[in-house]
Amino acid sequence: MGLLSFSFFALWVLEIVAAQPKTEPREVDAINKIIDHWNLRSKLNLTDDPCNQNASWAATTANPRIACDCSDTVCHITHLKIYALDVYGEIPQELFLLTELMDLNLNQNVINGSIPRAIGQLSKMEYLAMGINNLTGPVPSELGNMTKLLSLSFGSNNLQGNLPPELGKLTALQQLYIDSSGVSGPIPHELSNLKSLQILWASDNRLTGKIPEFLGTFKGLKVLRLEGTNLEGPIPGSFRTLTKLEDLRISDLDASDNSLDFVENLTSLSILSLRNCQIGGKIPEKLSAFPNLKILDLSFNKLTGQIPASFKNFSSLEYLYLGSNNLNGDLPSDVISPKLIALDVSFNPFTGNVPPDRKDISINVVGTSINDVNLKNEEASMLHCLQGNTKCRIKDPSTSFSVNCGGTEQVSENGIKYDDDSNILGAASLYTSTNNQWAVSSSGIFISNPNGPRYKVETDTQITNTLDSELYKTARISPNSLRYYGLGLENGVYQIELHFAEIQMDDSTSWKGLGRRLFDVYIQGKKVLEDFNILSEAGGSKKALIKTFNANVTNSVMDIHLLWAGKGTCCIPFQSTYGPLVSAIHVSQVSEFKDLSGSKKNRTGKILGIAIGCGVGLLIACSILYVWWAKKEPGHMRIPVDSPRKD
Ligand SMILES: *[C@@H]1O[C@H](CO)[C@@H](O)[C@H](O)[C@H]1NC(C)=O
Ligand SMILES: *[C@@H]1O[C@H](CO)[C@@H](O)[C@H](O)[C@H]1NC(C)=O
Ligand SMILES: *[C@@H]1O[C@H](CO)[C@@H](O)[C@H](O)[C@H]1NC(C)=O
Numbered sequence: 151m152g153l154l155s156f157s158f159f160a161l162w163v164l165e166i167v168a169a170q171p172k173t174e175p176r177e178v179d180a181i182n183k184i185i186d187h188w189n190l191r192s193k194l195n196l197t198d199d200p201c202n203q204n205a206s207w208a209a210t211t212a213n214p215r216i217a218c219d220c221s222d223t224v225c226h227i228t229h230l231k232i233y234a235l236d237v238y239g240e241i242p243q244e245l246f247l248l249t250e251l252m253d254l255n256l257n258q259n260v261i262n263g264s265i266p267r268a269i270g271q272l273s274k275m276e277y278l279a280m281g282i283n284n285l286t287g288p289v290p291s292e293l294g295n296m297t298k299l300l301s302l303s304f305g306s307n308n309l310q311g312n313l314p315p316e317l318g319k320l321t322a323l324q325q326l327y328i329d330s331s332g333v334s335g336p337i338p339h340e341l342s343n344l345k346s347l348q349i350l351w352a353s354d355n356r357l358t359g360k361i362p363e364f365l366g367t368f369k370g371l372k373v374l375r376l377e378g379t380n381l382e383g384p385i386p387g388s389f390r391t392l393t394k395l396e397d398l399r400i401s402d403l404d405a406s407d408n409s410l411d412f413v414e415n416l417t418s419l420s421i422l423s424l425r426n427c428q429i430g431g432k433i434p435e436k437l438s439a440f441p442n443l444k445i446l447d448l449s450f451n452k453l454t455g456q457i458p459a460s461f462k463n464f465s466s467l468e469y470l471y472l473g474s475n476n477l478n479g480d481l482p483s484d485v486i487s488p489k490l491i492a493l494d495v496s497f498n499p500f501t502g503n504v505p506p507d508r509k510d511i512s513i514n515v516v517g518t519s520i521n522d523v524n525l526k527n528e529e530a531s532m533l534h535c536l537q538g539n540t541k542c543r544i545k546d547p548s549t550s551f552s553v554n555c556g557g558t559e560q561v562s563e564n565g566i567k568y569d570d571d572s573n574i575l576g577a578a579s580l581y582t583s584t585n586n587q588w589a590v591s592s593s594g595i596f597i598s599n600p601n602g603p604r605y606k607v608e609t610d611t612q613i614t615n616t617l618d619s620e621l622y623k624t625a626r627i628s629p630n631s632l633r634y635y636g637l638g639l640e641n642g643v644y645q646i647e648l649h650f651a652e653i654q655m656d657d658s659t660s661w662k663g664l665g666r667r668l669f670d671v672y673i674q675g676k677k678v679l680e681d682f683n684i685l686s687e688a689g690g691s692k693k694a695l696i697k698t699f700n701a702n703v704t705n706s707v708m709d710i711h712l713l714w715a716g717k718g719t720c721c722i723p724f725q726s727t728y729g730p731l732v733s734a735i736h737v738s739q740v741s742e743f744k745d746l747s748g749s750k751k752n753r754t755g756k757i758l759g760i761a762i763g764c765g766v767g768l769l770i771a772c773s774i775l776y777v778w779w780a781k782k783e784p785g786h787m788r789i790p791v792d793s794p795r796k797d
């Protein structure tokens with residue numbers, strides 16, 4: 151009896167199995183060749199028909215995953231996912247025999263070679279993801295054949311050449327991710343046809359020309375990222391109608407003046423980051439009525455006027471960055487809106503006081519005339535020297551300082567004591583060392599990982615190329631601006647040693663080794679490193695590298711500024727891995743100013759004149775002016791010879 155019913159059951163099962171059509175033999179052959187080509191047999195052992203719905207690889211969470219459409223008399227492979235499995239080697243031609251594919255996810259591998267032109271044969275594709283790989287060569291124009299595409303990504307690769315105009319045929323496209331892809335040149339006008347676009351990530355590319363006006367006609371645009379490109383302003387006036395925009399990030403625009411007039415009606419914004427975009431004019435009052443605005447970063451622009459009184463009315467604002475502008479007036483005593491976490495007003499000619507009810511908000515007022523009751527008198531007066539308008543006289547000047555950035559006190563092999571700098575910094579912090587010899591400020595928020603490392607990182611791995619491994623096992627990081635200030639220094643010529651070791655990024659053969667960190671370094675306002683890449687210059691991860699510079703202290707302060715200019719990958723090996731990183735700093739006096747031509751007094755007079763002449767609080771502008779002046783006076787002042795620039 152039991153046996154009989156079992157046989158019936160078995161028969162019934164067999165029938166069902168037989169009822170499912172088999173996969174098109176050509177596709178079975180192709181998928182097996184792909185599996186062998188990418189060495190995936192151990193992870194995807196196709197013991198059965200690839201389209202068997204009950205196979206382990208068909209589950210929605212499976213990786214690798216194959217899924218099919220069996221509505222016909224034969225099954226066709228429609229979905230293929232090989233995600234973050236470190237497959238390497240080129241894209242095999244057999245892939246293009248899977249002509250019914252509509253979803254191909256090859257993200258986060260180390261696939262190399264170029265994107266074959268035959269990819270255009272996959273004309274049913276809706277989702278195509280090739281981001282974070284090691285692809286080279288051009289973006290094939292045949293991608294334009296995939297007119298059903300809804301989402302296309304080839305970001306974080308090493309592609310070359312221009313974006314093909316044929317991409318303009320992808321009129322259904324909603325998401326385009328091409329950040330850090332390697333593309334260059336002008337954005338083709340044909341892309342104006344991508345009217346369905348909702349998300350465009352195009353940061354960290356060498357795209358040139360003006361920001362296209364047509365972007366303002368993509369009425370559904372929600373996310374636009376154009377940080378660290380070679381694009382020029384102005385920000386097109388057409389952007390004024392992009393009322394669905396939630397996340398707008400543009401940085402480091404050359405030429406052309408911009409104003410903020412266009413944001414007036416962009417009330418859906420939750421992130422507005424327009425750093426170093428040559429934006430002048432006033433801050434629009436209406437911003438404070440944007441109900442979702444959480445991050446507002448307008449730092450490194452030319453904004454004038456005051457902080458609008460309406461700013462106390464922000465309902466969602468958490469991070470407000472207004473540093474390095476030309477804003478003035480009293481800091482409003484009620485500037486702290488209910489949800490504010492960080493406020494940076496540094497390097498503006500502001501006056502007034504830090505609001506007494508600051509709670510545990512991190513506030514940076516360096517380079518302003520704002521009084522911060524939390525600062526000791528001595529620190530406050532030394533930090534005032536950073537304003538550039540006061541000639542500072544220090545009672546007992548020092549001639550050196552050393553910092554173990556992000557770490558605890560260490561004595562190096564050659565006997566130098568590096569001070570503790572292990573304090574937790576906030577999103578707009580200033581910390582002054584206990585000996586008052588230096589201070590550090592960090593400004594910015596790792597947007598995609600706000601609860602990540604609090605602006606310092608560490609590793610257990612031994613650091614090579616140095617006898618001082620411990621010094622490099624900790625480092626300060628910052629998503630935007632990281633500044634070390636030497637305080638109370640005797641005026642004179644100084645040597646600055648910056649110690650670096652890449653400890654967040656990998657140099658393995660995994661996709662985790664594909665990250666690129668790029669940032670700039672300014673010393674006393676002069677750019678000494680541009681697009682600096684620690685890992686490539688040190689020849690690997692966890693390898694020490696010391697860069698040495700000379701600079702002069704003329705007003706008791708030294709300003710070492712590490713700044714992110716939107717370049718490099720964003721998220722390898724994990725979210726928010728970018729921006730400046732520094733392991734240790736050692737600054738020491740080389741000589742006092744020598745009275746070479748008897749013109750010392752004369753020179754000091756001129757420097758002071760410039761400093762006062764260029765106004766209150768504008769250290770950067772003053773430094774530029776100062777360097778310009780120094781250039782014009784070859785007999786007296788010279789730019790440091792050491793200005794390494796790596797390409
Ligand atoms: C898949 O499994 C389900 C239940 O687990 C079963 O009902 C179905 O018949 C199976 N299909 C095939 C094709 O094996
Ligand atoms: C694949 O599965 C078959 C049958 O279960 C087995 O004999 C074979 O060893 C497996 N191959 C790999 C590479 O795991
Ligand atoms: C791709 O990488 C493989 C090794 O993983 C290498 O043999 C091959 O030459 C590379 N192809 C190209 C085009 O660089």
Ligand SMILES: *[C@@H]1O[C@H](CO)[C@@H](O)[C@H](O)[C@H]1NC(C)=O
Nearest residue numbers: 267268269270271273292295
């Ligand atoms: C474009 O797609 C069609 C099928 O829709 C195909 O016949 C043609 O070969 C493809 N062209 C290219 C350049 O891949």
Ligand SMILES: *[C@@H]1O[C@H](CO)[C@@H](O)[C@H](O)[C@H]1NC(C)=O
Nearest residue numbers: 390391411412413414415416
């Ligand atoms: C914002 O909307 C109002 C009302 O529709 C309109 O008058 C104004 O011109 C718009 N502002 C911008 C900058 O487009």
Ligand SMILES: *[C@@H]1O[C@H](CO)[C@@H](O)[C@H](O)[C@H]1NC(C)=O
Nearest residue numbers: 435438458459460461462463
């Ligand atoms: C702030 O909001 C309150 C309540 O909505 C309103 O009355 C006031 O005018 C606003 N203040 C400013 C300066 O906009």
Ligand SMILES: *[C@@H]1O[C@H](CO)[C@@H](O)[C@H](O)[C@H]1NC(C)=O
Nearest residue numbers: 260262284658659660663664
């Ligand atoms: C990427 O390809 C380059 C050659 O183009 C090679 O030097 C590098 O090692 C590859 N990266 C990884 C992580 O495989």
Ligand SMILES: *[C@@H]1O[C@H](CO)[C@@H](O)[C@H](O)[C@H]1NC(C)=O
Nearest residue numbers: 702743780786787788789790
């Ligand atoms: C620093 O001062 C020295 C000595 O006065 C001078 O030779 C040099 O050019 C100065 N460097 C800069 C960058 O001004």
